Amino acid sequence: MPQALAWFSWDSEVVLYDERTGNIHYFDEATSTIFERIAQAPCSFGDLVSFAADQLQVVADSEMAAMVDEILMILRDKQIVAPVA
Amino acid sequence: MATSPALPSPARTGGRFGKYLGIGPFVFFVSTDIPPLAAMIETLYDGFPIADASAAHFADFHVGVNRVPGLRSIVRRQAVFDIDGVRPFFPLATGQALMMLEGGLNWTIAENTSFCLVIHAGVVERDGQAIVLPAPSGGGKSTLTAGLVHRGWRLLSDELALLSLEDGMLSALARPIALKNESIDVIRRAAPNSWMTPPMPHIEGGNVIYLKPPADSVARVNERAAPAFVVAPRYQRDVPGALAEPKSKPDAFKELAEGTYRFSLYGRRGFETLAGLVDRSQCYDVVFSDLDAAIEACDRITRSPRHR
Numbered sequence: 001m002p003q004a005l006a007w008f009s010w011d012s013e014v015v016l017y018d019e020r021t022g023n024i025h026y027f028d029e030a031t032s033t034i035f036e037r038i039a040q041a042p043c044s045f046g047d048l049v050s051f052a053a054d055q056l057q058v059v060a061d062s063e064m065a066a067m068v069d070e071i072l073m074i075l076r077d078k079q080i081v082a083p084v085a
Numbered sequence: 086m087a088t089s090p091a092l093p094s095p096a097r098t099g100g101r102f103g104k105y106l107g108i109g110p111f112v113f114f115v116s117t118d119i120p121p122l123a124a125m126i127e128t129l130y131d132g133f134p135i136a137d138a139s140a141a142h143f144a145d146f147h148v149g150v151n152r153v154p155g156l157r158s159i160v161r162r163q164a165v166f167d168i169d170g171v172r173p174f175f176p177l178a179t180g181q182a183l184m185m186l187e188g189g190l191n192w193t194i195a196e197n198t199s200f201c202l203v204i205h206a207g208v209v210e211r212d213g214q215a216i217v218l219p220a221p222s223g224g225g226k227s228t229l230t231a232g233l234v235h236r237g238w239r240l241l242s243d244e245l246a247l248l249s250l251e252d253g254m255l256s257a258l259a260r261p262i263a264l265k266n267e268s269i270d271v272i273r274r275a276a277p278n279s280w281m282t283p284p285m286p287h288i289e290g291g292n293v294i295y296l297k298p299p300a301d302s303v304a305r306v307n308e309r310a311a312p313a314f315v316v317a318p319r320y321q322r323d324v325p326g327a328l329a330e331p332k333s334k335p336d337a338f339k340e341l342a343e344g345t346y347r348f349s350l351y352g353r354r355g356f357e358t359l360a361g362l363v364d365r366s367q368c369y370d371v372v373f374s375d376l377d378a379a380i381e382a383c384d385r386i387t388r389s390p391r392h393r
Contacts, residue, residue, distance in 0.1 A: 006353055006356060006357055008334075008338075008360045008363070008364060010333070010334035010335055010338075010363070010364070011333045011334055011335065013333070013335045015334075015335050015338050015339075015360065017353060017356035017357075017360075019352065019353045022349050022352065024342065024356065026335055026339065
């Protein structure tokens with residue numbers, strides 16, 4: 001996780017500050033769940049879908065996988081997360 | 086600690102009024118050539134301390150509200166605010182001189198302070214716990230602040246919360262409280278023994294008065310307070326009494342961040358300071374039509390067992 005990020009997690013939602021841009025991001029529950037899991041340690045896409053489905057109490061199906069993929073894309077675009085080898 | 090009336094100079098010289106005022110962490114030198122404004126400053130700021138009488142010739146800011154000279158002043162008497170010789174605003178009628186001074190002091194603090202975050206919010210304190218009351222203008226912030234202050238809470242500010250970047254404590258200003266339109270009569274009924282200025286036309290329409298701060302709040306102006314609650318007040322005519330609902334911390338943070346002057350300049354330190362306030366505070370929305378009910382709601386919030 002980039003050192004330039006600072007965040008607080010309240011009520012299942014993350015408020016994140018990016019020192020590189022000065023932007024403050026307000027994450028909804030799904031985005032917060034995924035972000036906090038990645039912040040703990042890198043994990044595979046499959047593990048991330050399972051974890052998020054469990055936390056959000058939904059079925060880990062293709063629809064859930066698509067949502068996780070979309071959230072990851074947004075986080076990557078903002079350079080908040082990055083793929084690891 | 087000396088009080089400002091004891092200072093030997095500068096006093097009234099050549100018909101011109103000037104005074105050093107220790108307002109919380111700031112020292113202002115305030116001057117005017119408008120006698121009714123001088124009289125109101127004397128009354129509203131009676132008892133304000135100055136940090137050190139021997140430093141009476143030092144001020145963080147020199148501000149003034151003075152008559153606009155020239156031929157136009159014959160047909161239309163106007164006054165203008167200046168800070169350190171610069172005039173950032175258009176002139177207004179001399180009858181609005183106090184409003185111009187108070188607005189100018191707010192502007193000066195908001196634009197020139199760098200040791201703390203300046204948040205558009207009221208702040209009151211009791212038993213060492215402060216409530217921060219963020220709200221847009223006209224939302225009932227000053228009304229609820231004034232109501233709480235006249236029920237035993239200490240006034241830190243009705244307009245600007247000063248949040249230390251060092252330790253997250255709140256500094257006091259204890260300046261006069263501005264009340265507009267309907268709230269004037271509400272507070273007149275709630276605090277009948279308080280001293281208020283006569284109404285003057287507000288720049289946005291309607292009237293405004295200034296309520297003299299309680300002597301105890303002024304005497305304790307250098308006493309800081311720890312934030313414990315964020316209460317976002319909103320006056321709403323059709324609500325019965327007052328409704329208090331927990332407010333999510335992300336929403337509270339967003340409201341405070343939007344109300345913090347020049348927030349982006351403080352970077353990560355500003356973010357962590359403001360988020361720290363929210364993290365340590367219980368956050369509520371209080372929607373009210375009745376001041377007494379809103380005050381009781383604040384009492385319930387701050388006296389509930391989980392806050393002890």
